[in-house]
Every structure is written in structure tokens, then in C-alpha cells.
Amino acid sequence: MAVINPYLTFKGKCEEAFNHYKKIFGGKFSYLGRFEEMPAEEGFELTDSQKQKIMHICLPLDNGTLLMGSDSGDWAPKLTTGNNIAISIRAKSKEEADKLFNGLAKGGQITMPIENVFWGDYFGMCVDKFDINWMVSFNPEHIVEQ
Template sequence: MAAVNPYLTFNGTCEAAFNLYKSVFGGEFPYIGRFGDMPPSEDGKRCTPAEADLIMHVSLMIGDTVLMGSDAPGEYGEKLVIGNNYSVSINTDSREEADRIFAGLSDGGTVMMPMENTFWGAYFGMFTDKFGIHWMVNFDEKPEA
């Protein structure tokens, strides 16, 4: 069965926001990655020095829910405005389930990233559905310990 979790997007304040959330809810970050940790793109481009310390992905357990977030600098995200700064993230139990959910929900919408293997060990894709809702679909090939 898929797990549904909120994914928040920030304009350079993700780390500060998640430090606040951690101070309120407790716990630790199972993962925190920065844009500077990313390998170069296929054309050899890397993030700018100003973007290197921004958050590419962070997660915080709150009960049975995972609150996730990232910054959206430059070419890594659409122009951030209040209202498009969240997504619904679906974590699936299999690649097949990820493909089924992605195909069904993205039909008639706009695919930003088709389902593909990622450098962080997941099978992942992103889209906006035909109703304007942002979605992320993820299957962890190598689940966190």
C-alpha cells in the first residue's frame, strides 16, 4: 500500500523551516541532502556556488508521517509562489505500483520528470495533474535502514 506524505518547497529557507519543525515535533532528520551533493547533469553542469548549500531534500518523521521538503533554486524548480510550494508525495511498495499511480494521476496533466532511476537510489517522477496539484511518485530501490 502506498504512503502519502506532504512535500513542502521553499525559496532558500528550507533548512531554517525544518529546524523549526524539528524543534517543535522532535526527532532527527533521517536524510538531509544539499544541491552541492548532486552529481553533474548529463551536460556536465553543476549547481552554482550560491545554490550548493541549499536543501535538495530533507525528511522528518512526525508519527507515522514523513514531512519532506526542499529549496527550489534556479533551474531545479519552477518559480516559487505561495500556492505552488507543496506537493503530495506517494511512496510505493513496487516499481509497478509507482508506474500505475504515475500513469493514472498524470493523465491529462503536465509531466515535469518522467519515472526514472535516480542517483539517490529511487525510481522517481514528478508531475502536475490536470487539476493543478503537484505530485511526486517514489519507489525506494534501496530503502533507508
């Protein structure tokens, strides 16, 4: 079965928050990527300040659980306390990722179609019919056996 992790989104304070969580939980970040690492997209320019914000960060906890997060940036003004958390699922196969994503998206809204993305995952995001935010990913290099 897939692994489920909390995914937190912040309005520019992700790095500060995750440094705080690292002091509490211990460990080291397994990944820290900034928005400046994203491929250029026509019609979407980032300021120097936005480029330094956290695109994605992972703090391994225990038994394969990851606390993950990012900054929303000024381009996501709808972010409010309460909708700033998503459930992230790491599937054990591409087929499982498709099944989970399609099931969760049915009757809801796809916010990012599931597809191969520049950081190497097969990834998609949706909001289910109950207004819960989901992220589904698969990467054969990140499979954690339970």
C-alpha cells in the first residue's frame, strides 16, 4: 500500500518553520529545493525574493514518514490557514499512482494533472469532492518497504 505523508504550505515561512521542526524532531533534510530551480515557464516570472523561497522540502521522521512542505508564493493568494495542508501519497507503482489519483480526483478538481515532472517523479495534485487536498507521486527510487 502507498505511504501517506503530511504536506504543509506556507506564505513565505517554510524555511523558518522547517528549521524549527528539525530542531524538534531531529534529523536532516533529505531534500531542499528552491523555486529558482524550476524550469523557466513562458509568462511566469519570479522575483529574486520568490526564487529563494522553498519549492519543496522533506524532513524524514520515522518508519518512512516524511514531513514535507513548500512556500505558496505570491501567485497563490487563495492560501489560508486550514487549506494549507495536503495529504501526500507515495505510491509503490505508476499504476497504483494512477488508480489513487483518478479515484481521488473523481468528482473533485484536478489542480495539476498526474504526469512526469522535472524533479523525476510521476506526480499530480487534486482536491477531492470533500475539499481535501491530495498529492500523488511515484518514483521507483523512493519506495519504502514497510
